[in-house]
Amino acid sequence: MTTGTRRTVTTSLPADELAELDRVRERQDLSRAEAVRAAIRWYIGAIGRLPPAEEPTQNEFEAIRAGEAEFARGQTRRLEDVQDELGLPTK
Secondary structure: OOOOOOOOOOOOOOHHHHHHHHHHHHHOOOOHHHHHHHHHHHHHHHHHOOOOOOOOOHHHHHHHHHHHHHHHOOOOOOHHHHHHHHOOOOO
């Protein structure tokens, strides 16, 4: 994927993320640029293996809204109860 033309990308990171990047890259004996390039290659590869995003159906959208409203009112359900409703196995 290497080409003769290179472009510069500039970004900023919060101090804690930069410190974590430096810890990881030092363990791997990489420069910051090498570590960022490796991270970008990994990200592009990982995203490429994901299924395409789907728009929710109207029924799914309404169920999401209802769930968000319940949560906002402090009404929650146990995960096991939801799994049981959906016919999914529980641990």
